[in-house]
Amino acid sequence: MAEYQGNRDVLALLKEAQEKPGYLAAELLQQIARDCRIPVGHLYGVATFYGFLDTRPVGRNVIRICQSVPCYLKEVDAVAKAIEDELGIKPGEITGDGRFSLHRVNCLGACDHAPAMMVNGRVHVDLTPSSVIDILGEYR
Amino acid sequence: MPEERIVLRHCDTIDPEDIETYLARGGFKALEKATGAMSPTQVVEEVKGSGLRGRGGAGFPAGVKWELCAGTPAAQRFVICNADEGEVGTFKDRYILERDPFSLIEGIAIAGYAIEARQAFIYLRAEYHHLLGPLSKAIAGIRERGLLRRPDGSELDIQVREGAGAYVCGEETALMESIEGKRGEARYRPPFPPTRGLWGQPTIINNVETLMNIPAIVLNGGGWFSQIGTERSKGTKVFSISGDVRQPGVFELVMGSPLQELLELAAASDTKMVQIGGAAGRVLPGDQIDTPLSFETVLGAGSVIAFDTTRDAVAVVLRNAEFFAEESCGLCSPCREGTLAMVEILTRLSRGEGTDRDLAALEELGRVMMATALCGLGQAAPNCVLDTLQHFRPDYESKIKHLAARG
């Protein structure tokens, strides 16, 4: 129970720490570990487990495009292709200017408005190969 | 049977940002009744008598879980609301949270009273980040009004914990690891959460929709609830329907309603097959749409994906297999290796490079995973492979050269 009394929201802690630099570099994790008295190995284990935590650099804007079946049925692959062509990157890559990185993820819970993607903390729905290009323009 | 609204009864009739509109419609009367006129044990009895079963996929009787938890001596007990909603094709919890956070909070407060907990958590998936603010605001408003204080002076604290993008964290023990700030790896069971859960303390964990039923059960009685639905599936179910339909969305139907009714509400046509229960769910062929939807038949968390006659079963199954290969937490080998092997075989098949042995290998692999995987993820991953092999074998055989030539 002592554990609970002192409980802190580790995921929130790491998400917050990653906000500015974009990812959790080894030095950053070490610093958090010291400040919060949590073993660094533990933090590293957590940081590598979750899709929304990154231990390697990502773009300033993180695009997560849904690849699950309901979106697949609504031609999400064409939308993904439009993004890849526009940005010149494949899933897992970062644009040369560091503005975007692209990731394929599973169901975002927006299948009633498939196809869907998430950019940073925001979900965009009812995408088409052309609408998606306009949406990317909103992110600098 | 028309749509029947118990869970969604306040959706679109109240303003989710204005608690007054909820109070004006009788909001918090159930909590008042529970804490004012009933003992915790009576609340548990009512929920038990209702026959309410969990809506997150596994269908465990809610009252039995609560009773077990309440009966376990402990310094502290916890309530967790599972708002991780990761089942592919489900969005009903999102729909509920967007439209009526109040009923959920009232349900959580009643659960907390029933098991005498002082701390509750709502585990919200990171993909629903847009709901974090509104939900926290709704909780704060309710707390300020003193609605979470109990006659004995104690108060329930409700915290929202946001996930970080891991499907397996919807599994109850992985979710608890995650709240504790660890990697979301499933725990070996027993012990089960009602006796040893969060931080080792007795814990009830329920899905959003399960808890949404609680206020109505307390107000109208478990007996009322148990009159609705089928023998072993009481009440209603909230379905999320998507795919090849003209009106995708959320519909609440009495348990046992035929699949056909849902397909009609969503304006489906030329249906070849329907997957029920997400990537891990069962696949029904189009000639079985008279199947009633209930725990006795097929249900899951209520994800229904329709496929029309232009779709190829192997392409769909491959997508699902890729999903499992990615989301496997990697702890047990049947799941870790099995999901990868499935992707490999299905990829080969979909390229038209399959062999005779592939179909038998898929079946064998499926059976082994079902029998030996550690948690529900690996156990259920083979469902859609085995179902489509049974109902749509020609889709597979057409991808094996000499069989295709023969066919």
Ligand SMILES: Cc1cc2nc3c(=O)[nH]c(=O)nc-3n(C[C@H](O)[C@H](O)[C@H](O)COP(=O)(O)O)c2cc1C
């Ligand atoms: C891999 C996996 C993922 C799950 N995901 C969810 C989920 O997203 N939401 C949910 O409510 N239950 C999910 N469950 C079921 C939970 O483990 C648990 O049974 C449920 O939260 C209990 O609540 P209920 O009895 O009210 O349904 C999942 C189970 C497994 C095996």
Ligand code: FES
């Ligand atoms: S499948 Fe893409 S949002 Fe659900």
